[in-house]
Amino acid sequence: MSIQETAILEPGIAWLLIALFTALYVGLGWFFGRKDKELDQFVLAGRKVGLAVGTATAMATWVTSNTTMMAPQLAYQMGIWGMVGYSLGAVGLILFAPLAKRIRTLMPHGYTSGDFVRLRYGNLAWRVFLGISIFYSFGWLVSLGMAGGVLTHALSGIPYWQGMSVILAACVSYTLIGGFRAVIGTDFIQSILILIGLVILAWMVIGRIGFDEIHFSLERERPELLSLMMPAAIMFLFNNLLFGMGEIFHSNVWWTRAYSFREGVGLWAYLLAGLFWAPIPIVAGFIALAGPALGTNIPAADMVGPIISAELLGLAGAVIVLIMVFAALASSLDSLLAATAMLVVRDIYYRHLRPQATADHLRDATKVTILLLGVVTWLLCLPRITTLAELLHFTGAFVASTIWPIAAGLYWRRTNRWGATLAMVAGSAAGIIAYFQIGFYVGALVGAAVSMVVVLLTTWIRPQEFDWEQLKEAPPTH
Amino acid sequence: MPRSPQHFGPATPVLLAALCGVLTLLLPPLLASAPKPDLESTSDLARAGYYQLRWSLDEGEVDRFRLEEATADDFSDARIFYEGADGATVISGRSNGTFHYRVRARMEDGSQTEWSDAQRVEVKHHSIAQAFGIFTLGGLVFVATAGIIAFGTRANRILPEDS
Numbered sequence: 147m148s149i150q151e152t153a154i155l156e157p158g159i160a161w162l163l164i165a166l167f168t169a170l171y172v173g174l175g176w177f178f179g180r181k182d183k184e185l186d187q188f189v190l191a192g193r194k195v196g197l198a199v200g201t202a203t204a205m206a207t208w209v210t211s212n213t214t215m216m217a218p219q220l221a222y223q224m225g226i227w228g229m230v231g232y233s234l235g236a237v238g239l240i241l242f243a244p245l246a247k248r249i250r251t252l253m254p255h256g257y258t259s260g261d262f263v264r265l266r267y268g269n270l271a272w273r274v275f276l277g278i279s280i281f282y283s284f285g286w287l288v289s290l291g292m293a294g295g296v297l298t299h300a301l302s303g304i305p306y307w308q309g310m311s312v313i314l315a316a317c318v319s320y321t322l323i324g325g326f327r328a329v330i331g332t333d334f335i336q337s338i339l340i341l342i343g344l345v346i347l348a349w350m351v352i353g354r355i356g357f358d359e360i361h362f363s364l365e366r367e368r369p370e371l372l373s374l375m376m377p378a379a380i381m382f383l384f385n386n387l388l389f390g391m392g393e394i395f396h397s398n399v400w401w402t403r404a405y406s407f408r409e410g411v412g413l414w415a416y417l418l419a420g421l422f423w424a425p426i427p428i429v430a431g432f433i434a435l436a437g438p439a440l441g442t443n444i445p446a447a448d449m450v451g452p453i454i455s456a457e458l459l460g461l462a463g464a465v466i467v468l469i470m471v472f473a474a475l476a477s478s479l480d481s482l483l484a485a486t487a488m489l490v491v492r493d494i495y496y497r498h499l500r501p502q503a504t505a506d507h508l509r510d511a512t513k514v515t516i517l518l519l520g521v522v523t524w525l526l527c528l529p530r531i532t533t534l535a536e537l538l539h540f541t542g543a544f545v546a547s548t549i550w551p552i553a554a555g556l557y558w559r560r561t562n563r564w565g566a567t568l569a570m571v572a573g574s575a576a577g578i579i580a581y582f583q584i585g586f587y588v589g590a591l592v593g594a595a596v597s598m599v600v601v602l603l604t605t606w607i608r609p610q611e612f613d614w615e616q617l618k619e620a621p622p623t624h
Numbered sequence: 625m626p627r628s629p630q631h632f633g634p635a636t637p638v639l640l641a642a643l644c645g646v647l648t649l650l651l652p653p654l655l656a657s658a659p660k661p662d663l664e665s666t667s668d669l670a671r672a673g674y675y676q677l678r679w680s681l682d683e684g685e686v687d688r689f690r691l692e693e694a695t696a697d698d699f700s701d702a703r704i705f706y707e708g709a710d711g712a713t714v715i716s717g718r719s720n721g722t723f724h725y726r727v728r729a730r731m732e733d734g735s736q737t738e739w740s741d742a743q744r745v746e747v748k749h750h751s752i753a754q755a756f757g758i759f760t761l762g763g764l765v766f767v768a769t770a771g772i773i774a775f776g777t778r779a780n781r782i783l784p785e786d787s
Contacts, residue, residue, distance in 0.1 A: 244773055384763055443706050446712060
């Protein structure tokens, strides 16, 4: 039996919208990627992405279905600090801005985040890093796939697995057809759709329900959501900030963009994207706080955003939410598919298994990997084992343990390879213990703290002198 | 005036025995045909004030469920928390306390099931001291990380050969 028996949108309308936007994205994917025949063009858009498209792709990728669906979930579970904490995810983008500039300068011919860790810290740290990064990528991919199913189920009652399967298939299709240029091209269109959708939603919510009514209902029914002293929410604030930093600092999604932007673009693109992104979780989260005032039942925490929007705004609201979240979801899923496929092909297949592979062969391998990633993600999404927030924050302990090895590795010559490796392993272990012993809202924070202490101690005890020129590895000849 | 046992006559023990026999035969099937929903919580101890309740009934056509919440374990102060066709609800923002839940289903033929087994959930938030301890730790990590980046960027601007 389904847990959600009441839905606003007719399944037929939902399918029609999904079909229309799938056709749009696949068409755009083909259009943007039609001339990219070379490997560098297919995976890095020729390293010539400008400021407008660069800002849009960074922002759209960071406005994931997690932003539009998890921000309301966290507001519903953790109250005011939940949505404020989620918006602190912008700090990761803002702090990555100077890193993007430095990455582009230090590694003008780089392809992946794995390239940096391999050249800076050696093979052991590189392999630990790859394990963390690929594990995280699957966590994010699965959370995005799940979000597609949860969204369509919440709005239209379409069974979870059907919505999840169709949306996943749509995103795999256009990433496969168009490559990285299709990803950033559709991101531009999708970021516009997301922003327009959010502005309309916020305007409609403010017009239809007042602050007083929301405040009165929360105070009576769910007082802790208004409390600034809610212990779990206090712990969550810096946890989410550090989780966001860990996601961005290590993930190939952001490194490929740093490599693909024209010189001088990265700093401003990430800075502007962070500033534009910060208010979005506040707007999305606020919608959830209207739930108690409406008396609407929320069967699962990650369904709260779509359900409240549809309940409050009727058919029009449901249609806007479906288009907006589909755009948010697609803009992240395609980026993640492309970046993860690139990491798998370059760092595992090319570096470990087929160093003599030609550029054409690697281009084909990237396409096959995108398809395989889609299939594995689909299989992992089917059981719907947990909520979106809990799934994604499980990966938080791992990614936050990479913050210090990455940041110190980019700026400090003296940080050594053993320290970086130990920091990632010990940080991940400590974060996971905290996740299970305390809650999902502390895993990343503890992981980052332990990793920081290890990097500081090992750099102090056993400094090395790294030559930055080693990062300027000659481009592969293929 | 109350009647003493002897007023029932000599046939009474035989009739009672027959009635017991009939009840023994009929009662188990009758009880089996009155199912009750299963109710479960994602957490018996909610440390962040939120939890999800899920319920289901495998047999029959359900019209709607009725979920009641009480602070007393005998449900003397019960109130309707949810009534409808959904099979779950998320409760959040609760202050410390103990809450009891039970659910029953109204079937499409108008009949209703027994109450489910009661589900008890205790809300006990983490201590404020622990929360601020972790908050402070997070703040330190953030400031230190931002510091590396700020000083590193500045140093590389001053010393271009370093980059």
